[in-house]
Amino acid sequence: MDRREFRRRLALRLAVHPVTILPFLGGATAVLFGWAVGVPIVVFGGIAGVVVATGALVTRAGVFGEDIARKLHEELRVEAHDASEAALDALREKLASDRDTRDEKLLDQLRELARVFKGDTGWAARVNSVSAGEITGGVEELVQTCVRKLNDAFTLLQTVRDLSTSPVRQTLVDQREQILTEVTESIRELTELLAGVYKLGAESNNVSAETGRVRERLQRSLEVARRVEEQMDPHAAIRERARARAREKVNQG
Numbered sequence: 001m002d003r004r005e006f007r008r009r010l011a012l013r014l015a016v017h018p019v020t021i022l023p024f025l026g027g028a029t030a031v032l033f034g035w036a037v038g039v040p041i042v043v044f045g046g047i048a049g050v051v052v053a054t055g056a057l058v059t060r061a062g063v064f065g066e067d068i069a070r071k072l073h074e075e076l077r078v079e080a081h082d083a084s085e086a087a088l089d090a091l092r093e094k095l096a097s098d099r100d101t102r103d104e105k106l107l108d109q110l111r112e113l114a115r116v117f118k119g120d121t122g123w124a125a126r127v128n129s130v131s132a133g134e135i136t137g138g139v140e141e142l143v144q145t146c147v148r149k150l151n152d153a154f155t156l157l158q159t160v161r162d163l164s165t166s167p168v169r170q171t172l173v174d175q176r177e178q179i180l181t182e183v184t185e186s187i188r189e190l191t192e193l194l195a196g197v198y199k200l201g202a203e204s205n206n207v208s209a210e211t212g213r214v215r216e217r218l219q220r221s222l223e224v225a226r227r228v229e230e231q232m233d234p235h236a237a238i239r240e241r242a243r244a245r246a247r248e249k250v251n252q253g
Contacts, residue, residue, distance in 0.1 A: 006076060013068055014060050024053035091151060098157050103150050106183050113190055114143050123197050135197060142190055146183045153179040 027049020
C-alpha cells in the first residue's frame with residue numbers, strides 16, 4: 001500500500017465532513033464577501049468560521065483519527081485485493097485460451113497458496129513484526145514473479161504460433177518449457193516454505209533460529225526466481241531495479 005496515498009486519503013477523510021467543511025466554506029465566503037464590500041466585521045466573522053473549522057479538524061483527528069485510519073486501511077486493502085483478483089481472473093482466462101492446460105493449473109496453484117497464506121496469519125503473532133513483514137513481502141514477491149513468468153510463457157506461445165517455420169521457433173519453445181519448469185519448481189519450494197512458516201514457534205522454543213532459516217530460504221528462492229527472470233527477459237533487471245526503488249520510496253514516504 002502506498003503510504004503517501006494512504007495519508008492523502010486519510011487527510012481528505014478527516015477534512016471532508018460537515019463539522020469541518022461547512023464552517024470553512026461559510027468562513028471563507030464571509031471573508032471574501034466582507035473584503036469585497038469593505039465590512040471588517042464580516043471579515044472577522046469569516047476568519048472565526050475558518051478557525052472553528054480548523055479546530056473541528058484537529059478534534060476529529062484526535063478523537064476519531066485512529067478509527068477512521070483503521071477503516072480506511074481496510075477499505076484500501078479490499079480495493080487492492082479486488083483489483084488483484086480481477087487481474088488474475090483476466091490472466092487465467094487468457095491462459096485457458098492457449099490449449100495448454102499446464103499454465104492455468106500452475107496459476108490456480110499459486111492463487112490457492114496465496115489465499116491460504118493470507119488467510120492463516122497465526123504464525124505472525126509468534127515472530128517479531130520485522131520478520132513477519134519480510135516473510136510476507138517475500139512470499140508475495142515470489143508469487144508475483146511466478147505470475148509474471150506465466151504471462152511471459154503465454155506471450156512466447158503466441159509468438160511460437162506466429163513463427164511456425166522460423167528457425168528460432170524451437171528456441172522459443174524451449175524458453176517456454178523452461179519457464180513452466182521454473183514456475184513448477186517455485187511452487188514446490190513455496191509450498192515447503194509455507195509449511196515451515198506455519199510451524200514457526202509451534203514446535204520449538206528457538207523461534208529466532210527458525211525464523212532466520214525461513215527468511216534465508218525464502219531469500220534464496222527469490223534470488224533464483226529473479227535470475228531466471230533476467231535470463232528470460234533482458235529488461236527484467238531494469239524492472240526489478242525500478243520496483244526496488246519504488247519500494248524504497250514507499251518505505252521512506
